[in-house]
Amino acid sequence: MNLDLGAEDRRFRDDVRAFLDRALTPDLRQVGQRATSVFTDKRHSLAWQRILHAQGWAAPAWPVEHGGAGWNEVRRYIFAAECAAAGAPNLAPMGLKMVGPVLMRFGTEQQKALLLPRILSGEDYWCQGYSEPGSGSDLASLQMKAVADGDDYVLNGSKIWTTHAQWATHMFCLVRTRAEGKPQAGITFLLLDMKTPGIRVEPIITLAGEHEVNQVFFDDVRVPLSGRVGAENDGWTVAKYLLEFERGGGAAAGLKVSLSRLAEIAALEAQDGARLIDDPLFRRRLSEAQVMVQAVEMGEHRVLSALSTGGNPGPVSSMLKIQGTEAMQRLDEIGVEAAGHYAAVHQLAAREPGSNLMVVGPEYALVLMARYLNNRAASIYGGSNEIQRDIIGRLVLGL
Structure with a gap:
């Protein structure tokens, strides 16, 4: 390589x-x-x-x-x-990196001609309706119903952890169109307008105090049959294709930036006249994190090499999902530790870009706790790390 x-x-x-x-x-x-x-x-x-x-x-x-x-x-x-x-x-990845590629692969010519330019320009802003209460990593157990009625599907149920649903103009979602047989074989992939009557968005405020995710309720929501992508009851095929993009690599560059910033913070932070970077235990934790980041980078280069020669990364993408999210969480932990008490100061308004509010503590401590809290979800979304380990166990180890 x-x-x-x-x-x-x-x-x-x-x-x-x-x-x-x-x-x-x-x-x-x-x-x-x-x-x-x-x-x-x-x-x-x-x-x-x-x-x-x-x-x-x-x-x-x-x-x-x-x-x-x-x-x-x-x-x-x-x-x-x-x-x-x-x-x-x-x-925002929902349009450009998720539903866009799905439309190119499975969409009709009319869907592609109408929606792709609007995704590209940002005129349409998308959210993802996958998870439901009780159906997160076990996505095949989803229960939101879609019943065909004339030229429409009628939707009833709810979706949860729906990122940016409060701002989205459109949603791509998975619905259950058949209850019998294998659960995966009764799911359909739909596109819908968020202004459709019967849709209600309720905010979920995160531990960081931010409104990023929501629960979305559907009460007799009528979605045209033309909003279906792929065949009815074949949405699982479409969903698996989309997840390849949601679980894609490219995390190493951002992790390296975070690692560099942590080294700078540790050089500034001091206790009893001694710099944090000179503490052997802290330096060891930082070095261990550096090894994790280097492992992610090498894994991404392996995938890059395979793709550039026409190969398929296979279960390496699951390995990268695990390594990338766990390295990010490790860096978050170190950042909170480095900032000490200042990391715990809740300054939601001061975190807003362009804010002129006075920051309590150093500027670099402003978002460390919020990142730590928000990124706890990273090892869950896009297929939990436990699911990724199961994939590796089956496809690599033959368990």
Whole structure:
């Protein structure tokens, strides 16, 4: 596996760096620095998406014929790494990285022509209706019903942990259209407008005090049959394809940035005149985290190498899901430890980008606790790490 970039890729990397230097305003950099989860508030992520869209870079993995950049795996990896290093805010993944690729693979020509340009421009903002109360990692047990009635499905039930449903214009969701037989064989993939009568969004406030997730209730909601993607009762096939994108790699660049910031914090923090970075026990924890991050990076390079030669990463994606989320959580723990009492100060309003409120404690401590609390979910969403270990046990170890 050759990790050295060729001359053309080095030139591409330099072009990306020059663009980020020009395009990333101080406000957008602050948004990236103060982000407390993988999701950025809609107004900030769309502001950055519009800039990237004007450059033709909003969808690195989309083919050119659908308005994407059409980059290969190496260039997509370079772009993600440079964005993380520059502190760019994350784009909302639900449209660009999830339902967009699904439509390209399974959507009708009419669906693709209507929806893909609106996803790319940010005109449509999507949320994901998968999990339900009692049906999270065991997604096949979902119970929200969709009954065919003329030209519509009639939906009743609820979805939970629905990120950014309060801002979404549309939802892609899984519904149960058949109760008999194997649970996976009775699920259908639907697209719907969030303004449809009968939809109610109730906020769920996280431990960090933020409104990121919701519970969404459906009371006799009528969704046109034309909103179905794929065949009726074949939604599980579509859902599995989408999860490949939700569980995708690319975490190492952001982890390396977090690791570097922790080293800087430890060099500033001091107790009884001694710097935290000089404490042998703390230095050991930081070094162990560095090994975890390097392992994630090497795993991502393995996947990159396989994809660039036409291969399939297979269960390595499950390994990366485990390693990436657990490394992130380890870094969060170290960050809270480094900031000490200041990490526990609840400063929700001061965390808002552009806030002029005085921060209690050092600026770098402002979001550490919120990140720690929000990222506890990282080892659960996208298929819990326990499920990923089961996949590795079956496909790799033959258990």
